[in-house]
Amino acid sequence: MVRTTYSLADLPEGSTGTIRDIDALSPTARRLLDMGFVPGTPIKAIKRAPMGDPTTYEIRGYQVGLRRTESALIDVEIKPDVK
Amino acid sequence: MSNKITTNSRNVYLVGNPNSGKTSLFNAITGERHRVGNWPGVTVQKIEGITDTANGRLIINDLPGTYSLTPATPEEEIVLKTLDEAATGIIINVVDIANFERNLFLTTQLVELGVNPVVSLNCFDSFTQAGGSIDLQKFSSFTGTTPFPTVARRGEGVSSMIDYLSRPESLTIECCNNMLALPDLWKKAAEDVLACQGLKWASATPVQRYNALRELISLKPLESDIKVQEIRRQLATQLSQGREKPVKVIDLACELASDRYRRIEKLIAACATIPGKSIPAWQEKLDAVLTHRFLGLPIFALMMAWVFWTTFSLGEIPMGWMESLVEMAGNFVKANVQEGLLQELLADGVISGVGGVLVFIPNILILFFWIAILEDSGYMSRAAFIMDRMMNSIGLHGRAFIPMIMGLGCNVPAVLATRIIDNRFQRLLTMLLIPLVTCAARLPVLVLLCGTFFPENPSIWMFSLFFVNLLVLIFLGHMTSFLFKSVENSPFLLEMPPYRLPTAASVWHMLYEKAMHFVEKAGTVILAGAIVIWVLSVFPREVPLSFNYEAELAALKAQAVTAETTEQIAALTHKRDIEQMEGRYMARIGKLMHPVMAPLGFSWRETVSLIPGFLAKESVVSTLTVLYLPYDEDLGKGMRKTGMNKLSAFVFMLFTLLYIPCIATLGVVWRESGSTKFTALSLLVYFVIAYLVSFAALKIGEALQASNGTAAEAVTIVLVGIFAGWYLLRTLLNTFIGRQCNSCAGCSGCPSKNSDCHG
Numbered sequence: 001m002v003r004t005t006y007s008l009a010d011l012p013e014g015s016t017g018t019i020r021d022i023d024a025l026s027p028t029a030r031r032l033l034d035m036g037f038v039p040g041t042p043i044k045a046i047k048r049a050p051m052g053d054p055t056t057y058e059i060r061g062y063q064v065g066l067r068r069t070e071s072a073l074i075d076v077e078i079k080p081d082v083k
Numbered sequence: 084m085s086n087k088i089t090t091n092s093r094n095v096y097l098v099g100n101p102n103s104g105k106t107s108l109f110n111a112i113t114g115e116r117h118r119v120g121n122w123p124g125v126t127v128q129k130i131e132g133i134t135d136t137a138n139g140r141l142i143i144n145d146l147p148g149t150y151s152l153t154p155a156t157p158e159e160e161i162v163l164k165t166l167d168e169a170a171t172g173i174i175i176n177v178v179d180i181a182n183f184e185r186n187l188f189l190t191t192q193l194v195e196l197g198v199n200p201v202v203s204l205n206c207f208d209s210f211t212q213a214g215g216s217i218d219l220q221k222f223s224s225f226t227g228t229t230p231f232p233t234v235a236r237r238g239e240g241v242s243s244m245i246d247y248l249s250r251p252e253s254l255t256i257e258c259c260n261n262m263l264a265l266p267d268l269w270k271k272a273a274e275d276v277l278a279c280q281g282l283k284w285a286s287a288t289p290v291q292r293y294n295a296l297r298e299l300i301s302l303k304p305l306e307s308d309i310k311v312q313e314i315r316r317q318l319a320t321q322l323s324q325g326r327e328k329p330v331k332v333i334d335l336a337c338e339l340a341s342d343r344y345r346r347i348e349k350l351i352a353a354c355a356t357i358p359g360k361s362i363p364a365w366q367e368k369l370d371a372v373l374t375h376r377f378l379g380l381p382i383f384a385l386m387m388a389w390v391f392w393t394t395f396s397l398g399e400i401p402m403g404w405m406e407s408l409v410e411m412a413g414n415f416v417k418a419n420v421q422e423g424l425l426q427e428l429l430a431d432g433v434i435s436g437v438g439g440v441l442v443f444i445p446n447i448l449i450l451f452f453w454i455a456i457l458e459d460s461g462y463m464s465r466a467a468f469i470m471d472r473m474m475n476s477i478g479l480h481g482r483a484f485i486p487m488i489m490g491l492g493c494n495v496p497a498v499l500a501t502r503i504i505d506n507r508f509q510r511l512l513t514m515l516l517i518p519l520v521t522c523a524a525r526l527p528v529l530v531l532l533c534g535t536f537f538p539e540n541p542s543i544w545m546f547s548l549f550f551v552n553l554l555v556l557i558f559l560g561h562m563t564s565f566l567f568k569s570v571e572n573s574p575f576l577l578e579m580p581p582y583r584l585p586t587a588a589s590v591w592h593m594l595y596e597k598a599m600h601f602v603e604k605a606g607t608v609i610l611a612g613a614i615v616i617w618v619l620s621v622f623p624r625e626v627p628l629s630f631n632y633e634a635e636l637a638a639l640k641a642q643a644v645t646a647e648t649t650e651q652i653a654a655l656t657h658k659r660d661i662e663q664m665e666g667r668y669m670a671r672i673g674k675l676m677h678p679v680m681a682p683l684g685f686s687w688r689e690t691v692s693l694i695p696g697f698l699a700k701e702s703v704v705s706t707l708t709v710l711y712l713p714y715d716e717d718l719g720k721g722m723r724k725t726g727m728n729k730l731s732a733f734v735f736m737l738f739t740l741l742y743i744p745c746i747a748t749l750g751v752v753w754r755e756s757g758s759t760k761f762t763a764l765s766l767l768v769y770f771v772i773a774y775l776v777s778f779a780a781l782k783i784g785e786a787l788q789a790s791n792g793t794a795a796e797a798v799t800i801v802l803v804g805i806f807a808g809w810y811l812l813r814t815l816l817n818t819f820i821g822r823q824c825n826s827c828a829g830c831s832g833c834p835s836k837n838s839d840c841h842g
Contacts, residue, residue, distance in 0.1 A: 022337060024333045024334055024336060024337055025302065025333065027155075027302065028574035030153060030155075030302070030336060031150065031151065031153070031155045031574050031576065032574065032576075033336060033337055033340035033341075034150055034151035034153060034188055034340060035150050035151075035185055035188070035576065036184060036185045036188065036344060038337065038340050038341040038344050039337065039341060040341070041344070047370075047371075047374055048376075049374065049379075049468050049469055049471060049472055050374075050375075050376050050377070050379045050380050050469055051469075051471075051472035051473060052472060053471065053472045053475070054468060054471050054472070054481075054575065054577065056374075056468065056577075056579055058362075060182075060184045060185050061181075061182060061183070061184065061185075061357070061362075062182045062185060062578065062579075063362070063578070063579035064576055064577060064578050064579065065464075065467075065468045065471070065575075065576075065577030065578075065579060066575065066576065066577075067471070067475065067575045069575070070574050070575055070576070
């Protein structure tokens with residue numbers, strides 16, 4: 001099966017990916033982990049703000065806006081055909 | 084409210100995620116109204132409330148909202164710091180059941196540490212309406228907690244919870260197989276860490292247990308001691324068993340969080356049915372419009388225009404009433420109190436001071452009416468989402484846009500509006516920058532000054548003043564966020580709460596609290612400041628005069644009225660007034676300060692006029708007019724006669740614009756920041772910036788004026804000009820185009836490259 005890995009920041013609007021990895025060295029990542037951004041969790045990019053940043057994501061049934069600096073810490077994978 | 088423990092009182096602590104309805108529950112339990120909002124982070128300080136039951140008193144402590152015990156901000160640290168104390172009382176964990184998994188994370192942390200909270204399963208109505216269900220019996224026995232379904236906004240389910248809390252019998256629940264408890268591997272490792280400190284898990288306090296766990300997942304493993312390192316390595320090896328990919332020590336934090344969520348998922352699967360779709364379709368449609376790529380900004384701009392217009396234009400009507408009321412009171416005092424010091428104190432000191440406070444009330448009420456509605460409806464988070472990029476370009480949070488734009492009307496309600504920013508650092512930063520936003524009251528002063536000094540073309544000078552002001556604002560924003568980058572690393576997480584209809588009660592209580600808070604807290608400071616300035620400007624009463632004016636005036640008045648005597652009387656009165664003014668404390672302080680200001684090319688008169696400007700900037704002009712009377716009736720001409728040229732006038736205006744916010748703004752900054760140090764420091768910052776900018780402007784101006792200036796000087800000036808322009812342009816460009824496309828360039832494989840970029 002072919003899988004593609006993205007940074008969450010580059011996950012296209014409207015598509016869903018699965019969190020694969022998160023930068024363990026960043027203190028910010030700790031908070032994201034606590035909020036449910038753990039590997040294996042599906043996450044959907046809902047909408048980018050009109051000026052291109054931040055982006056709202058849907059994860060574990062709630063919506064949260066992240067800036068690029070935060071979302072870049074997370075790697076997601078999506079199956080190209082699911083997009 | 085005191086912490087006094089009566090014989091029959093229990094301490095209750097509310098913990099929960101931001102926006103979980105914690106503050107609503109607090110209000111529902113205590114009946115004491117506090118701010119209820121629909122955005123994360125309403126509670127910023129520890130708030131206490133009391134409720135009396137048949138079995139005794141409950142003291143309710145509302146702790147700051149947090150997603151996790153691991154603090155990301157100083158406010159969240161409070162929760163961890165209070166944990167041991169709270170464990171001796173009752174902990175109510177407010178859980179938004181509509182957002183179950185994430186809310187249970189905090190519950191899991193508490194249970195792991197041996198705390199068995201009472202769980203308020205809040206927003207239970209929307210959960211069941213969406214088709215969710217939960218077996219409370221199972222939930223209780225699987226977690227060792229006591230659950231209560233509640234709808235805090237409407238107070239449902241609260242009375243049975245209060246009843247339970249006040250019951251005298253033991254509140255612990257025996258639970259043999261806790262699904263949220265720490266797995267054995269982790270517990271063993273934490274016990275080993277505690278053993279290194281000579282502690283035992285069974286007898287350790289929750290915070291000691293928490294610290295042991297924190298040691299295990301610490302980011303900087305090299306700092307912990309050798310034994311702990313060994314424990315961490317062992318734990319990682321044990322966790323790696325049966326996995327394709329071995330667990331690294333650095334991944335332990337990720338492992339623990341994942342493990343917690345696995346336990347939560349299992350628990351939910353065992354006792355509840357979660358509705359498939361938690362966000363209703365109409366909300367998604369509304370969101371699609373309100374945060375639309377093209378429509379989002381105009382809609383927001385229209386809303387802001389409406390809020391601004393009603394606050395400041397419509398607000399002028401009740402402000403007029405306030406002003407006439409104050410005037411009436413003043414006239415009443417003047418008519419009924421004997422002429423003298425008391426009358427002056429009452430009329431010019433107290434009443435005008437009180438009027439200076441009351442005049443803000445209409446603005447504050449109207450602005451907060453809209454803020455309450457925007458917040459409670461959930462739109463505020465969307466507004467922050469839309470504006471974040473722009474505000475972030477000067478280091479601010481998206482939520483800071485509303486306070487900053489309100490600053491154009493008046494800095495006072497703007498500073499109060501910083502309450503909507505939940506992060507303390509961001510709030511202080513916004514408070515620091517707001518006084519640099521030119522408020523409506525400063526505008527007439529600038530118009531007056533520019534008209535006085537530059538009667539030929541005032542507008543171009545106005546424009547350049549605004550330009551410099553904007554540069555300073557952006558620069559200060561950049562500088563502070565750059566300087567404090569290392570201190571401030573809390574992540575940007577903007578939760579999008581569901582849209583809700585604001586409740587009348589919640590809006591009303593916000594208005595009531597805001598108005599009372601302002602009058603009580605900031606009002607007293609503003610009043611005190613007004614009186615101090617008044618005292619400085621009228622004391623000492625008796626100024627030794629160089630000449631017996633009264634005798635001479637009396638003699639002149641006794642003579643026949645001719646054009647000559649009238650002129651003489653006027654001249655003498657002027658002279659006397661000026662001499663008196665020079666003798667007052669204000670002028671003395673001004674003269675004392677003059678050496679400091681002299682490098683900017685100010686005479687002592689300008690220096691003196693800056694002191695009443697502290698109260699209100701328009702006083703600068705009125706004071707100057709009096710001080711320059713002996714030279715000319717016209718202020719501009721008078722200033723020119725004493726050697727002020729266009730350049731020094733411009734520098735003076737620049738300084739007036741920047742040097743200090745008015746006392747009302749300062750009062751609210753002091754109260755809202757809750758920090759004297761911050762207020763003093765920001766005052767110093769404004770003063771230093773004003774000084775440096777004015778000095779630079781003076782030097783550049785001087786160099787420009789000297790036509791025979793060297794080439795080096797000319798080059799410097801041109802460079803400074805280009806740099807300033809580039810700086811401004813770059814910030815603006817960053818806002819609107821920015822790095823949006825750089826990131827796309829970095830991901831060449833992006834399949835949506837064409838649709839997602841440059842859009």
